[in-house]
Amino acid sequence: MSLLSYELEPADPLPGPRLRALVDLAFPCNLSCPGCARGRQRGRPARAALLGVAERLASLVEETGAAATSAVMFGGEPMLDLDAVVGASSRVRDACARAGCGYESAVITNALLLDGYAARRLARAGIGTVQVTLPSPPREAEDARASLDVQRVARVVRNVREARDEVELVLRCEVSANDDLREALMVVRVLEREGVLAPPHAATVLIGPPATYAAQARALFSSRPPRGTTCVTQCP
Secondary structure (H helix, E strand, C coil): CCEEEEEEECCCCCCCCEEEEEEECCCCCCCCCCCCCCCCCCCCCCHHHHHHHHHHHHHHHHHHCCCEEEEEEECCCHHHHHHHHHHHHHHHHHHHHHHCCEEEEEEEECCCCCCHHHHHHHHHCCEEEEEEEECCCCCCCCCHHHHHHHHHHHHHHHHHHHHCCCCEEEEEEECCCHHHHHHHHHHHHHHHHCCCCCCCCCCEEEEECCCCHHHHHHHHHHCCCCCCCEECCCCC
């Protein structure tokens, strides 16, 4: 079941507080990453639960008197039900418009199902930022799984290159050791070579230690570096 957590914080010089919302979609995922309990979950995305959470968040906009609302959707793979994600964001965006409240939203995705069409729909629903979890290159390429990882990198690069004209892209590599950092920088070089980091719509690259999706979502708007930059240390 989709879950909503939120907090209010002062937002000077705005006339009211900022409402920050984390929406855990509780969707299944189309990957099985090491250490992830949600990988390859069976079943269909819980569309009704997500839309119910969106209704609650839309109500909170009016109840709290928020002057601005920031929301991040994550958990499983959001692109498995693009219609539901777009519908949920549109519902909150429209509530914010009626209340005279600013609205910004983001999703966290593995980008395997992201393309220009999907990015355009997200942007029209008020989702202006897409954070993509990037795989690190395998240390060895001697088995089929390593080969599939390489294919995933290539597919993600192709998809984000197509989507970057529609949304602001934040590309995240997680590292826990020096070897991981070297491999992550290999991915950055691929992104640079493929033009993903080139203006006028340069993606932002974050390199940092592993973090839960909730922690990533909390930090996404509060500590994101300027667009088109690479943060190598102390990224959330």
